[in-house]
Amino acid sequence: MTHDDAQGFFATRSALEAEKYLELDYTFECVGDPRVAAAHLCSEQSTAQWKRVGVNEDFRPTFAARVVEFDAEPSPLGFSYAVPGAPSGAVHRCRAVIAHPHANFGPKLPNLLSAVAGEGMFFAPGIPIVRLDDIRFPASFLSAFAGPQFGVRGLREQLQAFDRPIFFGVIKPNIGVPAREFAELAYEGWCGGLDIAKDDEMLADAPWSPISARSAALGDARVRASAATGARKMYLANITDEVDRLVPLHDLVVANGAGAVMVNALPVGLSAIRMLRAHARVPIVSHFPMIAGFGRLPHYGVSSVVFTRLQRLAGCDVIIMPGLGDRMMTPAAEVLANVRACLDEMGDILPSLPVPGGSDSAATLEGVYRALGTVDFGFVPGRGVFGHPDGPAAGARSIRVEWERIAAAGARN
Amino acid sequence: MTHDDAQGFFATRSALEAEKYLELDYTFECVGDPRVAAAHLCSEQSTAQWKRVGVNEDFRPTFAARVVEFDAEPSPLGFSYAVPGAPSGAVHRCRAVIAHPHANFGPKLPNLLSAVAGEGMFFAPGIPIVRLDDIRFPASFLSAFAGPQFGVRGLREQLQAFDRPIFFGVIKPNIGVPAREFAELAYEGWCGGLDIAKDDEMLADAPWSPISARSAALGDARVRASAATGARKMYLANITDEVDRLVPLHDLVVANGAGAVMVNALPVGLSAIRMLRAHARVPIVSHFPMIAGFGRLPHYGVSSVVFTRLQRLAGCDVIIMPGLGDRMMTPAAEVLANVRACLDEMGDILPSLPVPGGSDSAATLEGVYRALGTVDFGFVPGRGVFGHPDGPAAGARSIRVEWERIAAAGARN
Numbered sequence A, B: 001m002t003h004d005d006a007q008g009f010f011a012t013r014s015a016l017e018a019e020k021y022l023e024l025d026y027t028f029e030c031v032g033d034p035r036v037a038a039a040h041l042c043s044e045q046s047t048a049q050w051k052r053v054g055v056n057e058d059f060r061p062t063f064a065a066r067v068v069e070f071d072a073e074p075s076p077l078g079f080s081y082a083v084p085g086a087p088s089g090a091v092h093r094c095r096a097v098i099a100h101p102h103a104n105f106g107p108k109l110p111n112l113l114s115a116v117a118g119e120g121m122f123f124a125p126g127i128p129i130v131r132l133d134d135i136r137f138p139a140s141f142l143s144a145f146a147g148p149q150f151g152v153r154g155l156r157e158q159l160q161a162f163d164r165p166i167f168f169g170v171i172k173p174n175i176g177v178p179a180r181e182f183a184e185l186a187y188e189g190w191c192g193g194l195d196i197a198k199d200d201e202m203l204a205d206a207p208w209s210p211i212s213a214r215s216a217a218l219g220d221a222r223v224r225a226s227a228a229t230g231a232r233k234m235y236l237a238n239i240t241d242e243v244d245r246l247v248p249l250h251d252l253v254v255a256n257g258a259g260a261v262m263v264n265a266l267p268v269g270l271s272a273i274r275m276l277r278a279h280a281r282v283p284i285v286s287h288f289p290m291i292a293g294f295g296r297l298p299h300y301g302v303s304s305v306v307f308t309r310l311q312r313l314a315g316c317d318v319i320i321m322p323g324l325g326d327r328m329m330t331p332a333a334e335v336l337a338n339v340r341a342c343l344d345e346m347g348d349i350l351p352s353l354p355v356p357g358g359s360d361s362a363a364t365l366e367g368v369y370r371a372l373g374t375v376d377f378g379f380v381p382g383r384g385v386f387g388h389p390d391g392p393a394a395g396a397r398s399i400r401v402e403w404e405r406i407a408a409a410g411a412r413n
Helices: A003-007 A034-044 A109-116 A151-159 A179-192 A211-229 A243-255 A270-279 A291-295 A304-314 A332-343 A362-372 A392-412 B003-007 B034-044 B109-116 B151-159 B179-192 B211-229 B243-255 B270-279 B291-295 B304-314 B332-343 B362-372 B392-412
Strands: A021-031 A066-074 A091-101 A129-136 A166-170 A196-198 A234-238 A260-264 A284-287 A318-322 A353-357 B021-031 B066-074 B091-101 B129-136 B166-170 B196-198 B234-238 B260-264 B284-287 B318-322 B353-357
Touching: A003 A034, A021 A034, A021 A109, A034 A066, A034 A091, A109 A270, A109 A304, A109 B260, A129 A304, A151 A166, A151 A353, A166 A353, A166 A392, A179 A196, A179 A211, A179 A392, A211 A234, A211 A243, A243 A260, A243 A270, A243 B270, A260 A270, A260 B109, A270 A284, A270 A304, A270 B243, A270 B270, A291 A304, A291 A318, A291 B291, A304 A318, A304 A332, A318 A332, A332 A353, A332 A362, A353 A362, A362 A392, B003 B034, B021 B034, B021 B109, B034 B066, B034 B091, B109 B270, B109 B304, B129 B304, B151 B166, B151 B353, B166 B353, B166 B392, B179 B196, B179 B211, B179 B392, B211 B234, B211 B243, B243 B260, B243 B270, B260 B270, B270 B284, B270 B304, B291 B304, B291 B318, B304 B318, B304 B332, B318 B332, B332 B353, B332 B362, B353 B362, B362 B392
Parallel strands: A166 A196, A196 A234, A234 A260, A260 A284, A284 A318, A318 A353, B166 B196, B196 B234, B234 B260, B260 B284, B284 B318, B318 B353
Antiparallel strands: A021 A091, A021 A129, A066 A091, B021 B091, B021 B129, B066 B091
């Protein structure tokens, strides 16, 4: 690409019709002229060959992705990560905001991912290290998506739980307990104060715990727990399965008394969630397997924030994400950015309840609450409830007691 | 976890019933006792809490993932990549083969991914850097999958193309050309010698090129090209879209004359491909967007080989993958491992045709053929055909001429 050719992939924001473009925040490390590299990043994700041979035309004005902000600085130490096959030469670290015309593909999640995080992003000449940090959608794109059906407010109304976090518990042991005994664990957790007892993300419809039997047992236990406590209780069934089984499993578990369904977002696919959303009669909860595979290294891959925004767009009422604490190896700033991605204004799309999880217990509740600065979150211990030395009821109670203490201390201030 | 607890997550291979286990090749970098870290990697992906409180039981013998091979060596320079929030201390680099009981979840792709590349893999205590390098399936697991419907032999029979590579061409410009003119480009490519003219992975059902009109125009052009050349020709339509549209779009494009359908595997989801496979009447071709996001860095994430195996399992007759050449930044060994993952014995699962792609032209054909050492591959130029200075027919012809030269030279030796 010549320098003149590259110029066709740059624009000023004011020259573009904002409603026609997604905005993408990339950082990248390149060899060669950084502006040419940025042009390649645009070209490869849009119109790489912008004219036919022998025809006087230029598709770039309508179809090209364009750089609207750009910085580059030399990186004397080279690439952040060694990549076999990377080009050699002086390295620059760059930041580019790219405006991508969404009519190139339309309001569809698989096509969006293919365009902004596909071959174009990862195979632009001269750019072995690249990361998609964030994405912004214009109203014209958002309006094609239904988003969450219930959102934070709808879930609170179903649970009649206001002005406080929502208390989830991951029933443990997650693997190995037969359905009836598994339901008894949940019953104890509910009686101790859980709002929502949930299947682990690895427990779905398994030969040794068929979801038909398990959801029936849990549905029954939920009714008993509600009667015993006088409070709304919810069973969250993990229906993660092949995509053609999501709708039938939704119907089965809801008929058996599940109040919400969980799917593992990337393993099932974001588009399958959107399909489920069109059918679902209960809240959809998504879980985070695989996302860290894309986003843990700060200079490569796709940030978890992008996936949080897409899960919300796909219609997840609740988004479980890596939270605070040593085990999760996730910077607090990233956790907070994901929480904001759930709750911040997003056109007419309802907020999703953020559930930052990971080795939580009564001992971590205040820290999570203070860090988030809002009661609009879910708290999701597993072993912190079901591994409690005095049993699940005591484990759940320890969390509710701790919350009462925090709330009372807040009221006194 | 105590050292005694950790011991419950180790086993000798001969003590395990091989048919009940997947084998997973992980490498990881950890702080702390490497054997305890390996046990955590098993525990977190299977039965993290292996007994109920107050019950005398142990789920590990049936449900635990177990280390069956293990090496560890000190890493004096620390972690390969800096991870914010990583634990500090002396670092070991480890290699673990883990046997994972597949009945924990059953023969389902989303549940497999959740178990072996999910929260357990990426959030095992002490292990910020981890990579899944490969996966092996016992016959008892494979038998639940149909695999490719046509495979390499079936595709060759449809095209009547034997003892040579299959010649694909990605119609370019990929974005911006209206359906009728787009079909004319394909026509020229077919007449020049392409077997298969295909949509780019970013061109699917777009507002400015509806797939109904495009597939009708291409279907018509294909008939004309077959008549003009006396050879079988195929249009490969990219039906990447929301998962609930895959089956209807398959039916539409096949009715219009498409001979095969393409889906972008990770953006659509592997499970959606398996769903499509159950319905498809033509070969399914998968493309590689996003896979490099998981696998480019050699010590982190999920290797492309794992995804190739899963695409074959899901039923892809053809797998387009990053190939040789500078632009693809993919080590030759990885390309060859992916080619073998397509072609090697895999129980009763048919082989998939590997298509290692990336900036190919007549100039790269011999190198690709020599490196692969087989004619069982697809060759997929884009600009190398459609950006040829003398037009698409000349571009396609240049490749067929080059192949004739290579084959004649081989026959003389």
